[in-house]
Amino acid sequence: MSNDPLGFCAHDHASCMRSAMKAAQEACAARGVQFTKVRQRTLEILLESHAALGAYDVLARLNAEGLGSKPPVAYRALAFLVEQGFVHRIERLNAFIACARPGADHDPAFMICRACGTVAEAETASVGLKASASQSGFQIEQTVIEAEGLCPTCQTGAGT
Amino acid sequence: MSNDPLGFCAHDHASCMRSAMKAAQEACAARGVQFTKVRQRTLEILLESHAALGAYDVLARLNAEGLGSKPPVAYRALAFLVEQGFVHRIERLNAFIACARPGADHDPAFMICRACGTVAEAETASVGLKASASQSGFQIEQTVIEAEGLCPTCQTGAGT
């Protein structure tokens, strides 16, 4: 079933990154879009952790490597990656995170730890939402489902 | 059951506003917090429509009435109203909307029409989200559930 949200559990992160980059590489080739240096590097930066990074954080990293120093560079790369489904935007944080399940067309839900900043991606559980919507005739195009709270690790000893 | 999302259906909006203001008034009295002029007016401004307003839109309205011209005035009033549960923040829009069911402690879900800007509030349908969360040990404190799409009215003739 592999429905475990990554991020809260230990895993081979190096292979996690490698497979995500490979999946993106192949998807770009298949779709005939360019996976340029800036785009690759932006995705790699986001893949380094299962936390969300702000556009300006990404930009700072790119800039340090001589890959662009002005906001539009980062925003354009991020917009491309979001369009292609390799990255998700976390509305609550005004930030971006690499997709944990690239390839599959999906409507993700996120769990955001307010203590450590880790963000885990889960499958959407929007059955009820869709029911509510269709009941009132609303036609859903996109969903934002984000829960904020404490991850398993941060619950122990984080009474505050 | 009265589970209809307001906003997409006709209703007596004047009475809708009046009862919301009254509920807020009473809740403030009961909780011993001040329902000041700026706070009242801010809530009234949001109640005027079932659309979301940005903080600076609210500020412009307040300013036109001599109730404050600087961002913190609007942001403070909005923060108060959100705390008290009279107003919700729509993350997707960086905007605010008056609660359609004040009084009840609830976890709302929103349906945002991308064409006309109407936002309807429904009950949260986060059963699956909670299941996902507890499965991985995540402790939810707050949820953001927002769907974007087309409302019933805008579907007719809005092929674009």
Next chain:
DNA sequence: GTCTATCCTGTTATGTTATAACATACTTTC
């Protein structure tokens, strides 16, 4: 190969959303 159309990047400038910090005024309690 080179021309051309398209897409990508670099840069300037500006727009939008949000808060920190401190001064002043009001309200409640005693």
Next chain:
DNA sequence: GAAAGTATGTTATAACATAACAGGATAGAC
């Protein structure tokens, strides 16, 4: 009416985001 707590006014700046245009790389047509 003094003290404590709460709310507002104001300055300044931080953080997030995009419009618009110029230049460079890439890909397909010939």
